Structure formats: C-alpha cells, structure tokens
Amino acid sequence: MLEIITIGNEILREKASLVSDINSEIEQLVAQMQESLQIKRGLGLAAPQVSVKKRIFITNTPDEGLRVFINPDIIQTSFDQELYEEGCLSVPGVYGNILRPSEVTIQAWNLKGKVFRIDADGLLARVIQHEFDHLNGVLFPDRMEEKQRERLMKLYNRKSRE
Numbered sequence: 478m479l480e481i482i483t484i485g486n487e488i489l490r491e492k493a494s495l496v497s498d499i500n501s502e503i504e505q506l507v508a509q510m511q512e513s514l515q516i517k518r519g520l521g522l523a524a525p526q527v528s529v530k531k532r533i534f535i536t537n538t539p540d541e542g543l544r545v546f547i548n549p550d551i552i553q554t555s556f557d558q559e560l561y562e563e564g565c566l567s568v569p570g571v572y573g574n575i576l577r578p579s580e581v582t583i584q585a586w587n588l589k590g591k592v593f594r595i596d597a598d599g600l601l602a603r604v605i606q607h608e609f610d611h612l613n614g615v616l617f618p619d620r621m622e623e624k625q626r627e628r629l630m631k632l633y634n635r636k637s638r639e
Contacts, residue, residue, distance in 0.1 A: 479513045479527040490614040493532045499590045521604040523611030534608035549585035554578035570636045
C-alpha cells in the first residue's frame with residue numbers, strides 16, 4: 478500500500494504536472510492507488526496524496542465503481558450547488574460541510590490514453606471536484622469559511638495528537 482500523506486506536507490499544496498505519456502510506471506502507480514483506496518475504504522484518491530505530483534486521480538463510488546482520470550479538466554459546472562459533508566484521507570478523522578456545484582462535466586484520459594468526457598452528478602460529481610482540487614493544491618478545509626476551518630483544524634490537531 479502507498480503511504481497517504483497528510484495535511485502539513487508541502488506536496489499537498491503544490492500544483493500537479495501533466496502526464497505526458499501513459500507508460501508502465503503510470504499504470505503501476507494507478508494500480509497501487511487503487512489498492513490503497515480499497516484498503517482505506519475511500520471514495521477517491523489523487524496522486525499528490527501519495528507524494529506524486531502528477532495530474533491523476535481515481536474515484537470509487539458505490540453507483541459508478543472505479544474510474545481513472547488522467548490530465549482531467551472540469552469543463553462545466555452547474556449553477557445549482559449542494560452542501561454536503563466531506564472528509565479526506567489526507568485530513569483524517571474530521572469532516573466538514575462543503576458547498577459545491579451539484580453537476581460537472583469532466584474530460585480526461587483513461588489508462589489507454591484515450592480522451593473521454595462524462596457528465597456527473599450526485600456523489601460522483603462531488604468526489605470528482607474534491608479530487609480535482611487536490612491536483613491544484615486545494616484541500617477541502619480551504620473551501621470552508623475561516624471560523625469553520627479554524628474549528629476543524631483545532632479538532633484535527635487534537636485528534637492527531639491522541
């Protein structure tokens with residue numbers, strides 16, 4: 478299993494680089510990310526969370542199953558937004574309500590290097606946006622109001638000391 482880094486590690490705040498070629502190294506990384514995600518029972522995992530500054534993330538939602546997104550771009554979001562409780566493997570043990578668009582259209586490469594586009598709503602749309610944020614150095618607490626974020630981080634720090 479790959480080590481999932483946590484908040485405080487500078488890699489989580491850096492913008493990830495484009496993948497220029499899908500080779501055996503990328504395929505192996507994605508397979509290891511899938512294994513790690515299953516072990517941790519998460520809904521999504523981005524390469525920066527495992528110390529790899531590449532524009533790759535995977536999702537695994539109950540309705541949609543496992544999906545791989547390489548060099549993704551969110552090309553459209555809905556005007557409608559929904560508040561939903563989020564957590565993160567890189568900010569373990571704490572959760573917060575985050576307002577995000579309820580629908581997204583995303584374009585990315587699959588593991589064969591073929592471009593695909595999907596329209597997502599519900600949980601998949603939320604996970605896509607959360608993981609896409611990781612590729613740009615954004616963590617879910619960054620999307621909270623300052624006072625909420627401060628309370629969440631105090632709770633996280635207390636829990637991480639226990």
